[in-house]
Amino acid sequence: MPATARARSLALLLGLAAGFAGAVFEGHRAAHYSKPSGFRRLHQRISPESSFYPPFSMLENLALARWQPGKTVVIIGGNSVLEGAGQSADHLWSLRLQELLGDRYVVVNLAFSGAYPSEGGALVAESLLKRHIPVLYVANAANGPQARPYESTYGWLFWDARAHDRLLFNPARTAELDLRFTSALPVVRAQLRTSELSARLNALLGFEELWHHVAYRHFSTIWTFVTRDRFWRPRQDFPDWGPDAPPPDQRYRDNFDVEMIITRGASQTFAEPDGQGGWRAAAGPLHQADIDIEEIFPQLLRPRMLLLLSQSSPYYRDRLTPEERARDTFVFRTYEQVWRRHGIHAVIAGSDFTADDFADRIHLAPAGGQKLAELVARELRQLHSP
Amino acid sequence: MIFTSHWFLLFAAAFFPVYWLVWHPWLRRVVLITACGWFHWHYAGPAGVLPIIFLGVVTYLVALSRRPWWCHAAIALNVAALAFYKYAVFLSADVLGALHAGWGVAALARVEAWKPAAPPLAISFFVFEFVHYLMEIGRGGQPLRRPDQFTLFAIFFPTLVAGPIKRYRQFSDSLDTGLKSVGLADIAAGAQRVALGFFKKLVLADNLTAMISTYQGQFAALTPAQAWLFLAALGLRILFDFSGYSDIAIGLARVAGIRIPENFNFPYLAVSLRDFWSRWHISLSTWIRDYVYIPLGGNRHGRGRQVLNAIIAFGLCGLWHGAAWHFVLWGLWHGFGLVINTSYATQFGHTGVWLAGLLKRWPALGWLPTTLFVGFGWLLFFYEPAQAWAMTLKLLSFR
Amino acid sequence: MNMLPDRLRSLWPPRWPAPVALLAWFAWGVILGLFLHYVFYRVSLPVEPFIYVAF
Numbered sequence: 001m002p003a004t005a006r007a008r009s010l011a012l013l014l015g016l017a018a019g020f021a022g023a024v025f026e027g028h029r030a031a032h033y034s035k036p037s038g039f040r041r042l043h044q045r046i047s048p049e050s051s052f053y054p055p056f057s058m059l060e061n062l063a064l065a066r067w068q069p070g071k072t073v074v075i076i077g078g079n080s081v082l083e084g085a086g087q088s089a090d091h092l093w094s095l096r097l098q099e100l101l102g103d104r105y106v107v108v109n110l111a112f113s114g115a116y117p118s119e120g121g122a123l124v125a126e127s128l129l130k131r132h133i134p135v136l137y138v139a140n141a142a143n144g145p146q147a148r149p150y151e152s153t154y155g156w157l158f159w160d161a162r163a164h165d166r167l168l169f170n171p172a173r174t175a176e177l178d179l180r181f182t183s184a185l186p187v188v189r190a191q192l193r194t195s196e197l198s199a200r201l202n203a204l205l206g207f208e209e210l211w212h213h214v215a216y217r218h219f220s221t222i223w224t225f226v227t228r229d230r231f232w233r234p235r236q237d238f239p240d241w242g243p244d245a246p247p248p249d250q251r252y253r254d255n256f257d258v259e260m261i262i263t264r265g266a267s268q269t270f271a272e273p274d275g276q277g278g279w280r281a282a283a284g285p286l287h288q289a290d291i292d293i294e295e296i297f298p299q300l301l302r303p304r305m306l307l308l309l310s311q312s313s314p315y316y317r318d319r320l321t322p323e324e325r326a327r328d329t330f331v332f333r334t335y336e337q338v339w340r341r342h343g344i345h346a347v348i349a350g351s352d353f354t355a356d357d358f359a360d361r362i363h364l365a366p367a368g369g370q371k372l373a374e375l376v377a378r379e380l381r382q383l384h385s386p
Numbered sequence: 387m388i389f390t391s392h393w394f395l396l397f398a399a400a401f402f403p404v405y406w407l408v409w410h411p412w413l414r415r416v417v418l419i420t421a422c423g424w425f426h427w428h429y430a431g432p433a434g435v436l437p438i439i440f441l442g443v444v445t446y447l448v449a450l451s452r453r454p455w456w457c458h459a460a461i462a463l464n465v466a467a468l469a470f471y472k473y474a475v476f477l478s479a480d481v482l483g484a485l486h487a488g489w490g491v492a493a494l495a496r497v498e499a500w501k502p503a504a505p506p507l508a509i510s511f512f513v514f515e516f517v518h519y520l521m522e523i524g525r526g527g528q529p530l531r532r533p534d535q536f537t538l539f540a541i542f543f544p545t546l547v548a549g550p551i552k553r554y555r556q557f558s559d560s561l562d563t564g565l566k567s568v569g570l571a572d573i574a575a576g577a578q579r580v581a582l583g584f585f586k587k588l589v590l591a592d593n594l595t596a597m598i599s600t601y602q603g604q605f606a607a608l609t610p611a612q613a614w615l616f617l618a619a620l621g622l623r624i625l626f627d628f629s630g631y632s633d634i635a636i637g638l639a640r641v642a643g644i645r646i647p648e649n650f651n652f653p654y655l656a657v658s659l660r661d662f663w664s665r666w667h668i669s670l671s672t673w674i675r676d677y678v679y680i681p682l683g684g685n686r687h688g689r690g691r692q693v694l695n696a697i698i699a700f701g702l703c704g705l706w707h708g709a710a711w712h713f714v715l716w717g718l719w720h721g722f723g724l725v726i727n728t729s730y731a732t733q734f735g736h737t738g739v740w741l742a743g744l745l746k747r748w749p750a751l752g753w754l755p756t757t758l759f760v761g762f763g764w765l766l767f768f769y770e771p772a773q774a775w776a777m778t779l780k781l782l783s784f785r
Numbered sequence: 786m787n788m789l790p791d792r793l794r795s796l797w798p799p800r801w802p803a804p805v806a807l808l809a810w811f812a813w814g815v816i817l818g819l820f821l822h823y824v825f826y827r828v829s830l831p832v833e834p835f836i837y838v839a840f
Contacts, residue, residue, distance in 0.1 A: 009574035011807040015814020016577060016821065023822035051596075051830060156829075198392045198829050211826035221823075222830070223593040225600045231593075390828045581817050588827040 027206020034213035035061035037236060040089050041109040045238035048153055049113065050226040052215065052235055055208040056160040059110055059124050063133075066106045073128055074101065074380065076109040077121025078139035081310050083111035084369060086359025089240040093369030100377035105136075117141045117307060118149040118296045120157050127166035129300055136380055137301060140308040140349065143270050143335045144285045146292035150177075150195065159199035160208070168298040176295045244366055245359030252315050252360070259361045263316040264324055267331035279330040286338065293342045302343040306379050309336055311350035313358035345383055349375060388429055388547050389634045390587060397425060402641060406573070411565040415534055418565070418642070425543040430507035437506040438540065441467055445516040446536045449529040457524035461517050468513040471505040476709035508546045510706060514673055515539065519554050521677050530558055544638035548631045550649040550669035560645045568643025579637030586630030594623035605777055610784045617781060620764045621757075625654065628667065654760075657752035658745070659720065659727040662760055674703050689729070696728075697721040707767070712774065716766040723759055 035058055036046055046052050063073045076082050076094055084092045094109040101107065110121035117139035125137035149158040161167050181192055202208045215221070216235045223231045227238060245251065252259075274280040297305065309332055311317065320328060332348050339346030349372060350357075350364075357368030364372055388394055401421045408414050426435055441464055448460040469477070474497040483490020519539070523529050530536045538561055539554050564572070598619055601608065608616060632649040639646045649669050656662035663671045679699040685692040697718060704717020731742035745752050762781075765774040801809075 005571050006569075007803065007807060008810045009570035011810040012574045012814040012817070013570065013577070015811035015816075016818040017814075018811075019815035019818020019820075020822050021818070022815070023819050027822070053830065194391075194393065197396070201392050201396065201825065202829070205822065205825055207822055207825040208829065211823055221589055221593075221827075223596045225596075228597075228600075392825070392828060395825060395828070577817065581820055584824045584827075585820070588824060592827075 023207070023210055024205050027208075027210035030209040030213045031055070031057040031206060033061070034058050034209060034216070035065060036216060039108075040092055040095065040240060041083055041242075042112055043089070043240040043242055044226055045240075046216065046235050047112060050224045050235075051222045052212070053156055053208070055202070055212055056123065056127075056157050056164065056166065057209055058212060059120065059157070060127055060166070062110070063106065063108045063124060063128060066108070067128075067133055070104070072105050072134040072136060072384065073125075074105050074107045074136045074138060075121045075125045075128070076107065076111050076138045077115065077119065077125070078111045078117055078141070078308070079115050080111070080113040081363055082138070082140050082308075083109065083113055084364075085113070085242065086245040086363035087366050087369045088242055088244045091244055091366035091369065093364065093366075093373045096370055096373035097376055100373055101380065105380075111139075112154055114152075115154050116147045116149070116152065118146060119152070119154040120149075122297070122301070123149060123157055123161045123167065125304070126168045126298060126301055127161060129304070130166060130168055136304050136306065136384055138306045138308070138376055138380070140310045141339075143266060143289075143309065143331050145288040146296060148176075148292075148296060150192070155195060156199070159195045160202065163196075163199035163203040168300050170295075170298040172295040173298070245363070248356045251358070251365075252313075252355070259316055260319065263312045263320065263361060266312060267324075267328040270331045270335070271327050279327050281331070281334045286334070289335065289338050290342075293339065293344070297342070297344065299343070303345075304384070305344045306376065306383060307339050307344050307346040308349040308376070309339075309346060310362060311348060311353070312361050313350075313355055314353070315355040315358065316361055345379065347375070347379055389631065390584075393428065397421075397428075398638070405642060406568065411562075414565045414568075415538070419534060419537055422538065422541045422543045422546075426507065426541050426546065429547075433502060434504070434506045437467060437471070437509065438512055441513070441516060442536070442540045445520060445540075446530075446533065449520060449523040449536075450531070452523060452529065454524045457520040461520045461524075464513045464516045464520070468509055471501065471509050473705070473709045474501055480711060508548075511546065511549055511551060512540060514551050514670075514706075515554070518551070518673060518677060521681075522554065527555070530554060535561075542639075544635045544642075545646060548628075548635065549667075550632055550635065550646055551673050552646065552669070556647065557644075564639075564643030564645070568641075572643045573641050576637045576640030576642070579640055580634050581637075583630045583633030583635075583637055586626040586633060591623050591627035591630055594619050594626065598623060606780060608780075610781075613777075613781050617761050617765070620768065621654070621761050624764065624767075625650070654757060655753070656756050656760075657749040658756055659723045659759060661752075662756055663720070663724065670703065670706070674699050678702055689733075693725050693729075696725050700724065712766055712769065712771055715771055716763055719763045719766055723763075 034055075036054075039062055042054070044050055046054065063075065067073050074097070076097075082094075084094065087093060092109070094107050098105070098107040108124075110124055112120050115121075121139060122137060125135050128135040149155065177192075181189060184192070218234050219232055220227070220235060221232070227233075227235075230237070270282050270285050271279040272282050311332065317325065317328065332351075336346045336348055350368075353364075353368050353371055357365060357371055359365045359368070401417070405414055405417050405421075408417055426438070430438075444460055444463060448456045475494065478493035478497050479490050482493050519529075530539060535558055539552065539557055542552070542557070542561075545552055598616065601612070601616055605613065605616065629650040636646045636648070647669065649667060651665040651668065653662055653665035656665050679695055682695040682698060683691050684695060698721075700717040700721030701714055702717065703720070704713045704715065707713045707716070730738045732738065734741070762778055765777050768774075769777065
């Protein structure tokens with residue numbers, strides 16, 4: 001006897017409920033096991049550049065999977081300089097850092113192209129601290145005010161971590177966020193509420209964890225220019241194709257004027273002449289940077305942080321006027337002290353590097369990566385001995 | 387984009403179980419009205435709900451009077467509101483400004499002082515529904531007497547934002563049926579329809595959008611095959627996007643037990659332009675036919691008037707899609723195409739007669755010219771005329 | 786697309802015994818449930834949207 005329409009409908013709806021519930025269940029499970037394999041860094045094909053937005057748990061799993069009691073996790077955050085643009089996967093500076101630090105440390109490079117020190121890796125470091133896992137956090141920053149972790153491209157990681165209660169207690173950050181929820185422009189408030197809602201829904205339903213796992217391991221459903229030829233293939237099939245810097249004689253060829261403007265810009269708005277031939281810090285950015293650092297970084301994380309203020313390549317710095325160079329030096333030293341005032345160990349990185357150490361104005365070639373690894377290893381050992 | 391948001395999914399997950407479990411049709415009606423109001427408030431904002439409330443109250447009360455002249459006045463009010471919110475900038479800058487730059491600048495300054503930053507949510511859709519309603523009442527139809535009936539017709543959330551454009555009598559009858567007797571079969575059928583809509587929109591259309599966005603800037607550098615694939619992608623994208631949205635709307639209504647007429651019927655299988663417009667955005671094309679083309683006289687006043695009426699109707703159809711000249715040109719493209727489609731058999735001598743006979747025998751022969759005509763039309767729809775022309779030349783040159 | 790679910794339904798051979806047909810519908814429901822879960826993921830992706838919508 002054929003099934004009645006009512007029975008068919010019921011079967012379909014029960015199946016729908018079962019399918020959805022099963023997906024929710026598997027999504028929660030995936031939060032514990034899903035992570036990229038053979039991981040070295042968040043290269044183009046497992047990052048937002050190819051519409052892949054790894055959930056917070058995926059990043060944290062990279063550290064948790066390799067950590068063992070007695071070891072210290074070194075999380076690398078920051079932007080493409082620390083992500084290793086200009087170094088191929090085999091010549092990645094963080095691999096060298098791991099070698100230098102040895103077995104007692106687990107180095108995990110979670111830097112994202114264009115990320116701020118407050119984003120991505122910083123949040124993973126907080127979560128590990130919350131789990132009472134020894135952690136050190138390395139990031140780089142530009143001079144001046146600092147952006148909040150929920151303000152930009154990588155904001156989803158903040159909301160995801162917050163919805164899963166993975167963040168450290170930080171009353172200044174909480175107060176600032178509450179203020180934004182109530183008094184920012186309507187469009188900003190709407191954006192914040194949308195982000196928070198999505199993260200809370202995900203904490204309940206586990207869709208980011210499940211479908212990013214599927215996209216990494218089994219198949220992708222998103223066409224992007226970066227993966228255009230085989231966009232349906234799982235992201236694990238796409239290697240890290242980040243190239244090494246071109247040979248030294250092929251670097252620094254293009255956009256000289258623009259690069260000089262940017263090099264000057266690293267200090268231009270942060271200092272003003274003091275009328276006596278020297279410089280003083282511009283009060284506005286300095287004050288804002290103080291507020292930002294205080295609100296962004298929890299107290300517990302600060303003594304475990306190494307903050308690098310990345311210098312530009314001497315190819316451009318050497319072409320600054322003496323006045324500009326003096327201002328540049330002044331600003332970098334000033335902001336080094338700003339970070340240190342807040343209990344964060346800041347160091348200017350790259351001042352003694354050569355032009356050949358750089359791939360371009362700001363990114364490091366493999367040789368520069370080696371030097372960076374040595375600098376970071378040295379500073380981390382001063383910061384912490386296990 | 388409203389359906390493809392977490393807020394909406396959460397809203398639907400909260401609303402539908404309450405709607406199903408509340409057993410009494412009147413309670414369901416209250417739940418539905420509340421949900422529709424909440425939906426509108428959330429997406430339109432406090433300022434955005436005022437125009438629909440004002441125009442809705444006027445339309446409802448005028449229709450109750452059943453006086454044709456009052457209906458005409460209310461139609462004019464609705465059209466004026468649409469013109470102000472949606473077309474004032476275009477009319478000032480692009481129409482008046484084209485005649486005299488100074489007038490355009492002055493008019494634009496006035497408009498921008500008065501006009502809100504964003505038009506009221508779904509104004510293109512609810513104004514068209516109100517105009518339909520008033521036209522039908524003006525012709526002797528029975529108005530919706532109860533305010534709850536009219537309210538639901540006006541702000542029914544599944545169709546509010548992107549159609550289909552409803553007909554009040556069909557909707558009201560279907561609403562009454564759905565409220566009384568929504569059942570498992572409706573929920574199952576509706577859920578499948580919603581899933582189909584999301585598949586078309588999220589999996590097909592959004593990926594095509596990514597491809598189109600990537601390659602449109604380098605169109606001139608594409609190979610001939612790639613350029614033609616781009617044209618196909620353009621046509622498929624808008625079909626999947628638009629019909630996907632309609633599927634979601636129809637599916638959501640069906641989940642509530644309410645039947646909404648189809649809006650797309652495999653339009654790219656059309657074998658003539660007339661056939662295409664009976665399959666593409668059906669609710670709009672029938673609205674244009676019933677409330678623009680036929681009132682202008684249709685084909686009842688000779689060949690010349692018929693041509694003019696078709697051009698005007700489709701020009702306005704194009705303008706409805708967006709306040710810019712290339713939308714108007716797209717509408718005129720189809721208007722002229724339809725004129726030829728409906729007249730070639732009698733106006734082009736023996737050739738026309740022969741062609742008509744051939745296509746009557748083998749209608750499928752009409753598929754390729756129709757598809758090409760519609761495809762090139764999409765270039766006008768999406769790009770400024772100069773760019774559309776350049777792209778057309780590149781496609782036709784096969785270089 | 787016109788009444789696709791009804792057309793699909795009409796394709797079922799009526800001689801299929803009820804348990805088989807119901808199992809098939811259940812399985813189809815599971816797929817739809819998985820897809821609905823996927824929709825939550827997909828709508829969260831900040832991919833560039835197609836922003837034409839007649840407002």
